[in-house]
Amino acid sequence: MANENSISTLNAQPLKKIVIVGGGAAGWLTAGIIAAEHLVDKHNGIELVVIESPDVATIGVGEGTWPSMRNTLKKMGVSETDFIRECDASFKQGSKFIGWSRPGEEFYYHPFTLPEGNNDINLAAHWLPFRETISFADAVCAQSHLSDRYLAPKQLTTPEFAGNVNYGYHLNAGKFSQFLQKHCIDKLGVTHLIDHVTGVNSGEKGDISALITKINGEINGDLFIDCTGFASRLIGEHYQIPLVEQSHILFNDSALAVQIPYSNPDEPIASCTLSTAQDSGWIWDIGLPTRRGVGHVFSSAHTQDDEVEKNLRVYLEASIGKAAAANITPRKLSFTPGYRAKFWHKNCVAVGIAAGFIEPLEATALVLIELSAQTISEQLPANRAVMDITAKRFNNKFAGNWQRIIEFLKLHYVLSERRDTEYWRDHCNPTTMPDGLREQLELWRYQVPWKHDIRGDEMFPWASYQYVLYGMGFNTLPRALAKRAAQAETNAANRLFNETVKKTSVAVANLPTNRYLLSKLGEFSFQKI
Numbered sequence: 001m002a003n004e005n006s007i008s009t010l011n012a013q014p015l016k017k018i019v020i021v022g023g024g025a026a027g028w029l030t031a032g033i034i035a036a037e038h039l040v041d042k043h044n045g046i047e048l049v050v051i052e053s054p055d056v057a058t059i060g061v062g063e064g065t066w067p068s069m070r071n072t073l074k075k076m077g078v079s080e081t082d083f084i085r086e087c088d089a090s091f092k093q094g095s096k097f098i099g100w101s102r103p104g105e106e107f108y109y110h111p112f113t114l115p116e117g118n119n120d121i122n123l124a125a126h127w128l129p130f131r132e133t134i135s136f137a138d139a140v141c142a143q144s145h146l147s148d149r150y151l152a153p154k155q156l157t158t159p160e161f162a163g164n165v166n167y168g169y170h171l172n173a174g175k176f177s178q179f180l181q182k183h184c185i186d187k188l189g190v191t192h193l194i195d196h197v198t199g200v201n202s203g204e205k206g207d208i209s210a211l212i213t214k215i216n217g218e219i220n221g222d223l224f225i226d227c228t229g230f231a232s233r234l235i236g237e238h239y240q241i242p243l244v245e246q247s248h249i250l251f252n253d254s255a256l257a258v259q260i261p262y263s264n265p266d267e268p269i270a271s272c273t274l275s276t277a278q279d280s281g282w283i284w285d286i287g288l289p290t291r292r293g294v295g296h297v298f299s300s301a302h303t304q305d306d307e308v309e310k311n312l313r314v315y316l317e318a319s320i321g322k323a324a325a326a327n328i329t330p331r332k333l334s335f336t337p338g339y340r341a342k343f344w345h346k347n348c349v350a351v352g353i354a355a356g357f358i359e360p361l362e363a364t365a366l367v368l369i370e371l372s373a374q375t376i377s378e379q380l381p382a383n384r385a386v387m388d389i390t391a392k393r394f395n396n397k398f399a400g401n402w403q404r405i406i407e408f409l410k411l412h413y414v415l416s417e418r419r420d421t422e423y424w425r426d427h428c429n430p431t432t433m434p435d436g437l438r439e440q441l442e443l444w445r446y447q448v449p450w451k452h453d454i455r456g457d458e459m460f461p462w463a464s465y466q467y468v469l470y471g472m473g474f475n476t477l478p479r480a481l482a483k484r485a486a487q488a489e490t491n492a493a494n495r496l497f498n499e500t501v502k503k504t505s506v507a508v509a510n511l512p513t514n515r516y517l518l519s520k521l522g523e524f525s526f527q528k529i
């Protein structure tokens with residue numbers, strides 16, 4: 001009895017010390033989000049330590065974010081101007097998919113801005129009769145027109161983190177981690193230890209009581225956050241929580257990445273991530289102010305490294321010439337696509353690549369880090385006694401998020417008309433399609449995706465499904481509306497289509513190019529909010 005009491009007393013102790021292992025984007029974003037919300041610098045009851053190995057480099061790729069990053073940085077008290085300057089960042093307004101429906105130059109946009117009218121009217125249904133004359137993205141928002149012209153999403157006079165259209169960022173991943181690290185240490189009261197975790201001390205009921213490090217000895221804590229990337233030192237190696245592999249759905253497991261300088265300093269900076277389909281994968285092309293980050297993601301089961309390198313050179317020849325393309329030395333990255341069977345186990349939770357990784361299509365990794373850290377921060381268990389309940393909910397939520405992401409990424413492949421290689425034939429084989437996606441596609445043959453299709457754990461808004469479906473040439477044959485309702489809706493839709501045309505011409509006339517705005521930020525700042 002006395003023993004039980006002492007356990008419950010121990011369990012009811014307030015959670016005081018959080019130890020994050022890993023100093024990549026996952027470690028520092030998680031530290032920043034928790035420290036800002038829990039006023040760690042004011043010694044408000046929570047101590048936060050980040051341990052970063054001097055022996056294991058950060059992954060150093062991962063250059064596209066979602067618009068959510070604006071809110072994350074704002075909450076952490078970061079200045080947008082400083083962030084753009086120090087992380088070599090540019091503006092990302094979505095993705096441009098080239099050659100995904102069939103090989104060639106044909107493209108479509110998946111912009112970040114939602115269609116005009118948003119939740120009030122489903123514009124896609126009214127666009128369908130005009131599908132042969134205007135693309136869906138062009139009809140419903142200004143952003144594809146801005147991206148065609150390399151325009152920025154805002155002006156120099158627009159306040160920090162605000163935009164004329166929705167936007168995220170392209171950034172230098174290495175500089176981003178360093179920027180976050182400095183901010184967390186200098187402004188948010190986070191303690192930083194450069195040390196390698198070599199082992200784990202287990203406490204009561206299998207909890208981690210302390211980490212064993214090379215230099216600082218034992219580091220104890222109440223909650224341990226595993227941000228160790230592919231090492232997955234705590235959740236994978238220590239707790240042996242298996243990876244739920246997804247290579248039967250999303251085949252890509254490798255990438256060759258390079259950094260390409262601009263041929264001249266005035267070269268336009270793309271407003272979108274360019275994603276160009278290849279025979280056995282796709283190439284990303286991300287424009288930063290000083291260079292482009294380019295990489296070929298591929299399935300090692302469908303092709304060889306030398307074939308991929310050859311494709312990458314051919315792709316680059318168009319922009320940098322044959323001689324420069326012949327000289328590139330790509331860096332190879334390999335991964336097993338999947339996510340952990342559990343993210344939170346005992347007093348340990350994994351965030352970032354330690355929790356899982358699937359290919360970088362639609363840049364879902366950083367946003368999952370933001371969402372995981374935000375959830376941990378908002379639902380930080382008061383003590384160990386209630387932690388298992390929080391863990392169970394966290395695990396259910398994020399397993400659902402991963403599954404929805406996987407379905408959305410697979411959507412890009414299954415709609416393709418490409419059957420020219422084994423890779424595309426395998427992707428379009430219905431047996432490789434998750435059931436949830438198959439059901440959605442059945443429905444969408446007769447009804448246009450909208451808010452009613454969005455399941456609780458969805459990461460992408462319904463508009464994203466529309467942009468990809470109709471960008472890829474999918475057809476929906478909706479049931480006709482009763483005549484009176486149809487006329488009222490058609491009138492409202494026409495007003496919104498006209499509104500888009502007006503907004504587009506105002507935006508095109510007034511927004512600067514990315515290159516111009518970013519160069520001005522060397523000298524001027526966005527107005528602080």
Ligand SMILES: Cc1cc2nc3c(=O)[nH]c(=O)nc-3n(C[C@H](O)[C@H](O)[C@H](O)COP(=O)(O)OP(=O)(O)OC[C@H]3O[C@@H](n4cnc5c(N)ncnc54)[C@H](O)[C@@H]3O)c2cc1C
Binds near residue numbers: 052195
């Ligand atoms: C090809 C590719 C392209 C990508 N593109 C995108 C993209 O466009 N957008 C996007 O959102 N994401 C992208 N990602 C994912 C993105 O790079 C990662 O999600 C992000 O960088 C976070 O990585 P991380 O912090 O989890 O891991 P890492 O950056 O690998 O950091 C791991 C940290 O753990 C530390 N560590 C490891 N072992 C120990 C130990 N024993 N003791 C102490 N410390 C330890 C290391 O020192 C390091 O600091 C991409 C990934 C790949 C592979």
